[in-house]
Amino acid sequence: MSNSNPVSCRRVPQLLRHGAMLLMCFLATAAISPVLAESKAVVRNASLTLGAGQDVYELDATVDFTLPEDARKGIEAGLTLRVVYEIELARVRGYWPDATIAELEQSYELSYHALSQRYLLRNLNTGEQQDFGSLPAALAQLGDVRGLPVIDADLVKDESRYEVYLRAVVDLSTTPTALQWLLFWTDDWSTTSEWFKWPLRP
Numbered sequence: 001m002s003n004s005n006p007v008s009c010r011r012v013p014q015l016l017r018h019g020a021m022l023l024m025c026f027l028a029t030a031a032i033s034p035v036l037a038e039s040k041a042v043v044r045n046a047s048l049t050l051g052a053g054q055d056v057y058e059l060d061a062t063v064d065f066t067l068p069e070d071a072r073k074g075i076e077a078g079l080t081l082r083v084v085y086e087i088e089l090a091r092v093r094g095y096w097p098d099a100t101i102a103e104l105e106q107s108y109e110l111s112y113h114a115l116s117q118r119y120l121l122r123n124l125n126t127g128e129q130q131d132f133g134s135l136p137a138a139l140a141q142l143g144d145v146r147g148l149p150v151i152d153a154d155l156v157k158d159e160s161r162y163e164v165y166l167r168a169v170v171d172l173s174t175t176p177t178a179l180q181w182l183l184f185w186t187d188d189w190s191t192t193s194e195w196f197k198w199p200l201r202p
Helices: 006-036 069-077 135-142 177-189
Strands: 040-050 056-066 081-092 099-113 118-123 129-132 144-152 161-171 196-200
Touching: 040 161, 040 196, 056 081, 056 135, 056 161, 069 099, 069 177, 081 144, 099 135, 099 144, 118 135, 129 135, 135 144
Parallel strands: none
Antiparallel strands: 040 056, 056 144, 081 099, 081 161, 099 118, 118 129, 161 196
């Protein structure tokens, strides 16, 4: 006489199938993630010089942005690309930690307007907005920083040494409520550039 339970025997293959499906989904996600995590932001060059009035130091910089194809499709589907330029000015103090003199954030949002089929680039600090016919053109403008006021010249003393730091923070995780289902992927699209550092000589 057998003590086997027919119902339990039937459940074992079902559990194995469900387990196999979950494992396949996990492996597929792990395989896809490295491909999606290709967003890049690289500061190519940057400088801080006195403006025409000689009373404010202004930033000029070139930043390259690279987005994977899925991120580009996400923008067309309604996601908003947010870029924040973080700028720091520090006074070099030798054996002591450098003293931060000024910190500044310049924020932008890039979105796609489906009705006009134009890409909208908005400066969140000033409210100024531009539109472009292609995403590469909008990204090129976003990475071309010119004449951005950073600090009053009076705060920079001739007898001191300074260093300037710049980096770009890219975020695609903010979505409208209707697009919350895309949040799973947007974490892989966010990125932060390395700090770009250079000396400032008054």
